[in-house]
Amino acid sequence: MRWVGLCAVVAPGLLLAQAPPGYYENIETRDAPALRESLHELIDDHQRYPYTSHNVDTWDILEEADRDPDDDVRIITLYRNSSHARRGGGNDEYNREHTWPKSYGFPDNDGGNQNYPYTDLHHLFLSDIDYNSARSNKPYEDCAGECEEWPTEARGPQVGPIPGRSNWTVGEFTEGRWEVWAGRRGDVARAMFYMDVRYEGGNHGVTGDVEPDLRLTNDRALIDGARTNQNESVAWMGMLDTLLAWHAEDPPDATERRHHETVAAFQGNRNPFIDHPQWVNCVYLAQCEWSINPGLNDAWFDPATAGQGFFVTVYPQLGLLFLAHFTFDSERPSGDPGAVVGAPGQRWITAIGPFSGDSAELTATLTSGGVFDDPTPTASQSPYGTYQVTFHDCNAATITYAFPEPGLSGNIDVQRVVLDNVALCESLASGDTANSVSGSAVTTRRSGPPAVGASKG
Numbered sequence: 001m002r003w004v005g006l007c008a009v010v011a012p013g014l015l016l017a018q019a020p021p022g023y024y025e026n027i028e029t030r031d032a033p034a035l036r037e038s039l040h041e042l043i044d045d046h047q048r049y050p051y052t053s054h055n056v057d058t059w060d061i062l063e064e065a066d067r068d069p070d071d072d073v074r075i076i077t078l079y080r081n082s083s084h085a086r087r088g089g090g091n092d093e094y095n096r097e098h099t100w101p102k103s104y105g106f107p108d109n110d111g112g113n114q115n116y117p118y119t120d121l122h123h124l125f126l127s128d129i130d131y132n133s134a135r136s137n138k139p140y141e142d143c144a145g146e147c148e149e150w151p152t153e154a155r156g157p158q159v160g161p162i163p164g165r166s167n168w169t170v171g172e173f174t175e176g177r178w179e180v181w182a183g184r185r186g187d188v189a190r191a192m193f194y195m196d197v198r199y200e201g202g203n204h205g206v207t208g209d210v211e212p213d214l215r216l217t218n219d220r221a222l223i224d225g226a227r228t229n230q231n232e233s234v235a236w237m238g239m240l241d242t243l244l245a246w247h248a249e250d251p252p253d254a255t256e257r258r259h260h261e262t263v264a265a266f267q268g269n270r271n272p273f274i275d276h277p278q279w280v281n282c283v284y285l286a287q288c289e290w291s292i293n294p295g296l297n298d299a300w301f302d303p304a305t306a307g308q309g310f311f312v313t314v315y316p317q318l319g320l321l322f323l324a325h326f327t328f329d330s331e332r333p334s335g336d337p338g339a340v341v342g343a344p345g346q347r348w349i350t351a352i353g354p355f356s357g358d359s360a361e362l363t364a365t366l367t368s369g370g371v372f373d374d375p376t377p378t379a380s381q382s383p384y385g386t387y388q389v390t391f392h393d394c395n396a397a398t399i400t401y402a403f404p405e406p407g408l409s410g411n412i413d414v415q416r417v418v419l420d421n422v423a424l425c426e427s428l429a430s431g432d433t434a435n436s437v438s439g440s441a442v443t444t445r446r447s448g449p450p451a452v453g454a455s456k457g
Contacts, residue, residue, distance in 0.1 A: 019275050027272075032286045035279060036197060039272050043198050045205040046269040051109055051119045052089060056266075058096060058119055059089040065262035066126045069254070070155070076255070078125040078184055079135065079167050081152040097127035099188050100195045101137035104226045105212045105235025113209040115231065117199055121263040122271050123191040134169055138176035139223055140188060140246070141239045143168035152181050174224035177239075186250025187259070189243040192216060193280055194271040201233060216240040216284075240284070247273075247280050251423035276393050277426045292321060292355045292391060295425025300397065300414040310399065310414060312389075314355070321360040323387055323399075325349040351387045362387040364403070394425035 027042065028034035050057045063086050068074035074083045077094055084093050100123050102109075109118040117123075127135075134150055147168040151161035168179040180188050193216070201213035213234045217223065218241055226235035252260075252274045264270045273280050282288035294314045301309040311324040326348055351362035365382035385403035392398070395416050402409040416422070 019270060023270065024272070024276070029279070029282060029288060029290070031288055032283055035282050035288065039197050039279070039283075040200050043194070043269040043272065044200075046116075046120070046198075046267040048114055048116055048119055048207075049121070049266060057089075058121060058124060061121055061262065061266050062096060062124060062126050063088070065121065065259040067258070068155075069258065075126050076155070077131070078127045078187070079131040079150065079152075079180065080128040081155065081162070081181070081183065082128060083155050093129065094126050095129050095132055097125050097132050097135070099123045099125065099191045100214065100237050103137045103229070104223060104237050105214060105232045107229055108231050111231065114204075114207060116204060116209065116211055117195065117214065120195070120198070121267060122194050122198075122260070122269075125187075125191075125259070131167070135167075135178045136176070137173060137227070138169065138171065138178040139174065139220065139238045140180060140185075140192070141177035141242045142245075143170050143177050143179040145170070147179070152183070174220055174227060180246070182250060183253075184250070184255075185246035186252065187256045189247040189250075190252070190256070190271060190273040190277075190280075192237060192243050193247070193273045193283070195237070197272075197283065198269075216243065244280065244284060247277070248427065251277060251426060277423075278393060278429050290358050290391070290393070290429050292358060292360060293425060293428035295394060295421050295428045296391065298421050299417040301417055302412050302414050305412070309417070319354050319356075320352055321355045321362065321389065323351045323360075323362055323389060325351070325364075325387075325401075349384065353387075355389075358391045360387075360389045362389065364401075366403075394422045394429065395419065 024042070026038060028038040049061060052059065063075055066075045066077070067086075068076050068083050071083070074085055075094070076083055078097055078099075087093065098118075100117065102118055106115050106117045109115045131150055134148075147170045150167040150169065152165050152167070154162050162181075165181050165183060167181050170177055179185075195214050196216045199211055199214040201211060203210055210231075212232055215222075215234065215236050217236045217238050219236070220238070222236040223238055226232050256274060260271055260274045278290060292314055294316055297313050299309060299311055309326050311326075313322040314320075315322070348367045349364050350367065351364040353360055353362035355361075363382070364384045364387055365380055366384035367380050384405070385401060385408075388400040390398050390400075397414050399412045399414060400410075401412070
């Protein structure tokens with residue numbers, strides 16, 4: 001089975017992987033047009049893999065990207081959330097879902113040009129065949145009224161449908177709608193945002209192949225206008241306001257990151273809206289101002305110098321940020337201190353100060369000594385120096401320090417020790433988008449069988 005060989009390509013620690021250092025260093029976040037343009041330049045011209053081939057193809061990569069985390073010889077499907085044994089192409093249980101339907105802009109994969117969006121794995125997912133057929137090419141939108149229920153399945157020790165976590169649909173083709181269940185709707189939304197930014201028309205920068213200009217909208221007439229059974233220069237998909245709400249409701253999780261990191265390892269480009277969810281608000285809502293918030297409260301470190309670390313605490317009502325910087329000598333203190341905590345060579349630096357926007361200016365205090373269970377008091381020196389903390393997003397910051405007495409200064413690039421609070425930080429950074437996106441997005445941007453007939457309550 002070909003998929004076995006792919007495991008060597010993807011790192012075992014894939015789930016916690018992040019963008020390579022410097023990947024986003026040239027991104028401009030000052031306003032929506034600058035961010036869109038710089039993101040497009042970054043993720044454009046990716047490595048294409050064939051849709052179906054005797055060599056590595058989309059089947060091989062998707063069966064790795066959508067693997068069951070509890071059983072590596074099984075896969076998980078997008079809409080039904082069901083687990084199937086890996087069977088490769090041509091099986092009768094699951095197939096490949098184009099979340100941006102290929103009928104909207106790029107249906108012909110056999111023409112004179114290589115069709116890049118047709119095989120772009122950032123928007124392809126494995127899906128149960130009947131669920132894929134039920135979705136068809138309906139735009140994504142919440143389904144109200146008498147809608148057909150397409151339930152999700154529990155995995156692991158549980159069996160059967162998951163109450164209240166179903167997909168819903170009504171209508172046909174462009175006039176229909178497909179509502180994705182709560183656990184994967186954000187995945188779909190960010191796949192759509194990727195396609196909208198990745199494909200801006202023109203030609204592939206390496207192969208010269210023609211590419212479409214894909215655009216998100218709330219206008220069904222525009223979407224239907226691209227359903228011509230031919231590759232189009234401009235094509236539309238939606239519904240944009242719904243996708244913005246779904247993005248806010250369902251932040252990136254382990255399943256989405258697993259798919260993303262696998263695809264990125266092959267294609268060589270990333271979906272920036274998974275790495276930096278807050279950029280969705282900037283690109284589509286022109287909400288580009290990012291601010292420090294309590295979602296940053298966490299342990300932070302620089303992987304290159306793991307012998308030191310930071311604790312960050314934000315006090316929003318006071319407008320203050322507190323930083324605790326723990327450092328350790330590279331050599332043990334003289335003598336034989338054994339396993340005592342807080343050996344004399346340990347220094348703790350704490351700092352507090354006001355913040356505004358994405359930056360904080362802090363005054364530092366040095367505390368030394370402090371051996372555990374030793375009555376000898378610690379020694380403090382304040383002010384010892386300064387810190388400037390600049391947060392680039394919810395998982396990246398630069399700490400600039402200056403300590404005049406010892407003549408020490410420099411920059412430390414840090415990230416979180418764990419990612420649990422990133423989603424909270426993103427939601428706080430620019431407000432509650434789930435309740436404010438309706439009607440606010442712009443349309444254009446450039447100068448097992450279902451319980452059919454169930455009523456959605």
